[in-house]
């Protein structure tokens with residue numbers, strides 16, 4: 001099924017392996033950006049075997065598991081070995097165990113064309129350094145799950161706007177995903193949070209209530225070899241119907257980077273009430289992706305190469321908006337990192353934050369000097385004002401969600417407000433706008449109304465623009481070389 005063949009945005013793509021392999025990177029990214037994809041295996045079904053467990057690692061080594069996950073949602077983690085898990089599968093009345101985040105067995109599930117983050121890391125660091133220096137935090141991005149039958153994972157979205165790919169190796173998993181009925185995706189933070197606000201625990205609310213919402217559940221039965229690719233922010237829960245082993249990947253893809261940024265904000269606002277994990281290391285990948293884009297922009301090769309692939313296409317307004325939301329997430333820095341509010345940033349995290357400020361500053365500086373946006377009447381648009389308006393919208397939405405949340409949360413309104421005041425001290429006007437609700441004097445055009453805007457190369461006075469940049473972007477300008 002191609003993107004055009006779907007009847008409704010909530011349709012799931014089902015693509016045979018042979019067809020998937022024939023698709024270009026651009027086609028795969030376009031399909032992925034349009035919705036979840038299932039690639040059936042055609043492999044013969046098989047049950048969990050001791051050999052499959054042995055591939056994961058030492059059978060006697062203790063790993064973290066959720067015991068009896070069917071009975072107690074808040075059951076603490078426990079330690080058990082793969083051998084113990086195997087023993088439980090042999091017994092009729094065995095314990096229910098869900099062993100997550102086991103060491104990865106493979107890092108290649110056939111979706112390289114969607115893994116823009118890994119591609120970017122390899123471009124920036126070179127293939128050898130990228131692997132040896134742990135620039136790709138595989139302990140966060142790759143995992144193996146082993147579960148005995150009846151284990152389940154409660155309703156959540158995956159952390160920090162990551163895309164997720166999972167392949168069942170043995171056994172069967174039932175994956176229930178929620179899709180918006182009338183659109184492909186969550187448009188903004190509130191779309192997604194509303195679903196979780198209405199049913200802080202899906203089991204309390206019941207599936208019938210969920211059916212009446214704007215979202216609709218789709219049940220996917222994943223058997224041995226079946227591969228599921230979920231774009232960012234897809235709410236789901238998982239039931240293991242037969243003892244199973246599955247391999248998984250988290251990743252960032254250029255084609256869904258806007259949704260990933262929204263997911264990062266949602267994770268900050270609701271933390272463990274919306275997601276099941278938090279990996280500060282994932283920020284490294286987003287920073288590397290921006291670093292790769294910056295390198296391509298500076299090399300001047302952005303115009304004709306890689307369009308529709310891993311490089312964001314800033315020659316059209318949609319790509320430019322994608323870039324701007326990434327720049328704004330980078331500009332917010334550790335304000336979007338949950339650990340910041342509970343402990344001092346580690347030296348490594350401080351270094352990462354500095355790097356993202358540098359990349360954001362240099363990239364936006366390049367964009368400001370190189371690109372000219374014209375509205376439908378041919379008038380030039382002030383790009384700094386436009387970026388600030390988008391940043392203001394994003395921050396205002398986060399503040400509003402933190403203020404109105406009914407359920408519990410990790411990071412509070414005052415946490416975020418205090419951090420914002422500290423980090424944006426050079427931007428008093430911006431702070432007044434977002435914290436005191438002053439009249440906005442910047443561009444407030446919604447993104448949906450700017451389809452007709454044109455992006456061109458700018459040939460105007462560079463020295464003048466450089467001066468303007470330093471004056472109007474005091475926070476970012478500090479990080480220019």
Ligand SMILES: [Fe+2]
Nearest residue numbers: 156157158236
């Ligand atoms: Fe998940």
